[in-house]
Amino acid sequence: MMEKIDHIGIAVKDLEAQVAIYRDQLGMELEGIEEVPSQMAKVAFLRVGDSRVELVQPTSPDSPVAKSIEKRGEGMHHIAYMVPDIRAAMALARSRGLQTLTEEPKPGAHHSLVCFLHPKTTGGVLTELVQPGGHQE
């Protein structure tokens, strides 16, 4: 079902300040910053070897990330796995008793399609499935 870890998501209040830490102090390459309206968030991707770190800043108090920061504070938010076919991966996940947060995949960053699995069915870890390039706009 999964090909590799695509990225690790970190919830932040101040994207610019955290980008400075990851880029200038930890020395990671900034790939880009973009708005992800479906998540009500602004995200920055930083490359580390073959994988990436995604810094996620909510753009609305209604954003799921804003609620997460309210409850648990800033920090580790989710782990994202690359899948070749998100609809197939979602169907397989459901058939194995995992709960998807949405019925359909949503547009993510970089024209990807994404879907989250409920942390109560994945050992307390919010888990994202990502199909790169699955969404064209």
Ligand code: CO
């Ligand atoms: Co993510």
